[in-house]
Amino acid sequence: MTVVPDDHLMTLICDTCGDTIRGTACVLPDAEVVWTLVAEHGWSGSPFATGPHQCPHCSLLPTSGGGHASCADHGPGGILGIDHLDDVTVIAATGDIDLESGDTLRTALRHAADVGGNIVVDLARVHVIDSTGLGLLVRAHCDARDRGVTLCLAAPSRFIRTVLHTMRLDGAFLIFESRDEALTHFSRRGVSAATASTAETAGSSAR
Structure with missing residues (x-):
């Protein structure tokens, strides 16, 4: 463990130099999730207490692979692409979905709503999400439901799954491994709907 919870305080320990900080930054009722403590103090590493974590100084040190000690999965949030496939719009997000990158995701979700049809938010390249990003997804999910379509999440990280479970939202979204x-789910549902429509038409003609 590199983060030690003690009552309502948490101690974050740098795995490189052993430097420590102590804080109460934890917005989730889950002692294992420490992303807010890491982010608010400029540290890098895992959003979980099991580490690794590096202080701001050690995050800039080069590693043997030529990179840096910071977590390679983190970075500015953004949208890799938006694909329109039949009646499904796929939004591929990347980086950290937070207050700074929220407008980008909001614009992409609004575009998908304007196009119509079901929405897949591909989170394969997203490592963490804060309350801003989560709020955007919840609102988009509700809007999609009101339009009679579905917004689902694909390939969420372990951290995102933990956030959804902690906030009791894992049952609100359809979640797929990839x-x-x-896309296979929506394709099958489309085929089933088309088959039912054909059968109904045939039945009407027979009468």
Whole structure:
């Protein structure tokens, strides 16, 4: 463990130099999730207490691979692409979905709503999400439901799954292991709907 919870305080320990900080930054009722403590103090590493974590100084030190000690999965949030496939719009997000990158995701979700149809938010390249990003997804999910379509999540990280579970939202979203699995689900549902429509038409003609 590199983060030690003690009552309502948490101690974050740098795995490189052993430097420590102590704080109460934890917005989730889950002692294992420490992303807010890490982010608010400029540290890098895992959003979980099991580490690794590096202080701001050690995050800039080069590693043997030529990179840096910071977590390679983190970075500015953004949208890799938006694909329109039949009646499904796929939004591929990347980086950290937070207050700074929220407008980018909001614009992409609004575009998908304007196009119409079901929405798949591909989170394969997203490592963490804060309350801003989560709020955007919840609102988009509700809007999609009101339009009679579905917004689902594909390939969420372990951290995102933990956040959804902690906030009791894992049952609100359809969640798939991959983008392809989500597209297969909508494809099958479309075939089933088309088959039912054909059968109904045939039945009407027979009468």
